[in-house]
Amino acid sequence: MTTFPPDIFERWRTLVLSARSERFRAERDLTFWQGKAADYDQSQPALPNTLAWLHGQLKGSRSLLEVGAGTGRLLLSLAGAVPHVTALDYSPDMLAQLRAKNPPEHVQTVCCALEHALEHAPPHDTVLAAWSLAYQPDLHAALHTLHALSRRDLYLLEDDGIGSPHVQLRRALAGTPKPARASLLREAVQALGWTFAAHTITEERELSFASTTELLAYCRLPLPEQEILAHLQPHLTRAGNGWGYRWTFDVHVLHIGHQGKA
Ligand SMILES: C[S@@+](CC[C@H](N)C(=O)[O-])C[C@H]1O[C@@H](n2cnc3c(N)ncnc32)[C@H](O)[C@@H]1O
Incomplete structure (x- = not known):
C-alpha cells in the first residue's frame, strides 16, 4: 500500500490541534483575547516598515477589510488611504479598544467570527489578515473565505517565530520552538494554486x-x-x-x- 505524506492542510491542522493551550477551541481563544485586549497594543512592537509598505499597496483601493483586526493597531494607521474600512473580529473587547481610539466615520466594526464573515461583510477590494489564522484548524476553509471576501488583493501577514533573541533562547531551552507559520501559509497558498507574491519586511525593536x-x-x-x-x-x-x-x-x-x- 502506498502512503502519502500528510498534505499541508493536514500538517497545519495537526500543528493547531497540538497547542497545549487548546486555543483551537474558539471559546478558549476568545477568552484569551478578551483578557488580552486592554494591554494588547503595548505588548506589540511597532511595525513602521510594514505599514508603509501596505500603505503603498492600497493605492486605488476603494475598500479595506481586516479580518481579525483586533484593536486596529494596523488598520487604523491604514484607514486614511481608503474611503471604506471594515474591522472584523470576534472579540468584542478587542473591537472596544479599537472604538475607544475614536476612529474616523468611514471605519466600521463587525463583531463576528471569520467562519461567518461572508454572512456579515460584503466583499472589499482589499482584505488583510495579520496574525489572525494561528488557531484556525481548517486553514483551507479560512483561506477560501478570505479569498471570497477580497475583490482585488488579499494580504496575509505572519512571522516564522523568529523574534526577540531572549524569547528564542527561552523557547530553545524549554524545547518549544515557535512554529514557522509564515512558511506553512506560503505552502498552503502554493498548494491552492493561487497567484501570489511573497515579501519579507524587516522591522527593528529597541x-x-x-x-x-x-x-x-x-x-x-x-x-x-x-x-x-x-x-x-x-x-x-x-x-x-x-x-x-x-x-x-x-x-x-x-x-x-x-x-x-x-
Ligand atoms: C494576534 S491578534 C492580531 C490583531 C491585528 N491583526 C494585529 O496585527 O494587531 C489576532 C486577532 O484575531 C482575532 N481572531 C482570531 N481568530 C478569529 C476568528 N476565527 N474570527 C474572528 N477573529 C478572530 C482575535 O480576536 C484577535 O483580535
Missing part, C-alpha cells in the same frame, strides 16, 4: 533598561547572569548603568491577487 537587574527580569531566562549577557551581547549596548537592547525581525507578507498580477 528597548532600554536602567540596570542589568531590569534587563534580566524582562528576559526571564533560567540561566546565570553572565551566560545571559554573553548570549545577548551582539544586541546590547551599554547606556550608563543600564542597557540598550536592539534586534531585528522579519514580517512575511503573502500577497494574493485576483488578476494574476500579485
Whole structure:
C-alpha cells in the first residue's frame, strides 16, 4: 500500500490541534483575547516598515477589510488611504479598544467570527489578515473565505517565530520552538494554486533598561547572569548603568491577487 505524506492542510491542522493551550477551541481563544485586549497594543512592537509598505499597496483601493483586526493597531494607521474600512473580529473587547481610539466615520466594526464573515461583510477590494489564522484548524476553509471576501488583493501577514533573541533562547531551552507559520501559509497558498507574491519586511525593536537587574527580569531566562549577557551581547549596548537592547525581525507578507498580477 502506498502512503502519502500528510498534505499541508493536514500538517497545519495537526500543528493547531497540538497547542497545549487548546486555543483551537474558539471559546478558549476568545477568552484569551478578551483578557488580552486592554494591554494588547503595548505588548506589540511597532511595525513602521510594514505599514508603509501596505500603505503603498492600497493605492486605488476603494475598500479595506481586516479580518481579525483586533484593536486596529494596523488598520487604523491604514484607514486614511481608503474611503471604506471594515474591522472584523470576534472579540468584542478587542473591537472596544479599537472604538475607544475614536476612529474616523468611514471605519466600521463587525463583531463576528471569520467562519461567518461572508454572512456579515460584503466583499472589499482589499482584505488583510495579520496574525489572525494561528488557531484556525481548517486553514483551507479560512483561506477560501478570505479569498471570497477580497475583490482585488488579499494580504496575509505572519512571522516564522523568529523574534526577540531572549524569547528564542527561552523557547530553545524549554524545547518549544515557535512554529514557522509564515512558511506553512506560503505552502498552503502554493498548494491552492493561487497567484501570489511573497515579501519579507524587516522591522527593528529597541528597548532600554536602567540596570542589568531590569534587563534580566524582562528576559526571564533560567540561566546565570553572565551566560545571559554573553548570549545577548551582539544586541546590547551599554547606556550608563543600564542597557540598550536592539534586534531585528522579519514580517512575511503573502500577497494574493485576483488578476494574476500579485
Ligand atoms: C494576534 S491578534 C492580531 C490583531 C491585528 N491583526 C494585529 O496585527 O494587531 C489576532 C486577532 O484575531 C482575532 N481572531 C482570531 N481568530 C478569529 C476568528 N476565527 N474570527 C474572528 N477573529 C478572530 C482575535 O480576536 C484577535 O483580535
